[in-house]
Amino acid sequence: MLEQLQRLQTQIGVLRTRLEKSESDNAALLKDKTHNAEQTHTQINHKNNLITQKQDEIDNLTEQLNSLKGTHSQLNTDATALAERYSRLEKSCTDLKNRFQEILAERNELRLLKEKLQAEQQRTQQDIKNLQSERENLIQKNEHAKGKVEAIIQRLSILGTEQDQHAQEIQQLAHPSDSSEEV
Template sequence: MLEQLQRLQTHIGVLKTRIENAEKENASLLKEKDNSEEQAHSQISHKNSIITQKQDEIESLTDQLSQLQGQFKQLDSDSTALAERYSRLEKSCTDLKNRFQEILAERNELRIAKEKMANEQRHHLQDIKNLKDERERLIQKNEQAKAKVEAIIQRLSILGTEQDHHAQEIQQLAHPSEANEEV
């Protein structure tokens, strides 16, 4: 029995050591657990602050996105308005180009008509000049004929009284208006 008691004491001693070791191990595990919890809390706090920071960044980026979307919508409506204005300007430009072509065609027609009229005017001026020259020639011829008739009348008046009667007839023939006045 003594042996058993010794064995039991040895077992008890071993158990005590094991218990002490287990308690030491338990204490160190508790410390590690506390340290781990503290680290976990600090990591969680750190992660929470990072999450908060990221959420703030997300909100800021969301605000920027909404502002940029508003700007995009404004720019899109501006581009649509500009495209419409450009289309109208392009149509106006085409209309002006067509009108300009019409004006050029009218100008060419007027230029041709002007040249034609200028040629006609030159011909008419030439005709007028020719008619004036003819008139001058006829006036000179008429003056020469008058001078000849007057010379004949003077010669006849010189021939005598007998022939004076004939001279009066000739004069009446030459100047019928004077004869009408005497009558």
């Protein structure tokens, strides 16, 4: 029994040692648990802060996305309006081009007409010069013929014959203004 008692005491000593070791291990584990819990809590808070930041970023990005969608929609509307205006401008440009071509054609026709009229004017002026020259020639011939007729009349008047009276009558007929002055 004594042996058993000693064995029991030895076993109790071993159990005490184990119990102390277990208690110190348990205290260390509790300390580690508390430390790990604090770290985990800190990490959870950090993660929650990160999640809150990310959620704020998501909200900001969502607002930006909505704003950009509105801008995109407005830009599409503006692009459509600009495309329509460009189409109208292109049509107007084509119309102006056609009108310009018509004006050029009219200008060319007017140039041809002007050149034709200038040529006709030059011919007319030349005809006028020719007619004036011919008129002067006819006036000179008329004056020359008149001079001859007067010379003949003077010769007949000098002769003093009956023919002289006829010559005076002819002269009166040739120069009715002279006879009215005499009267």
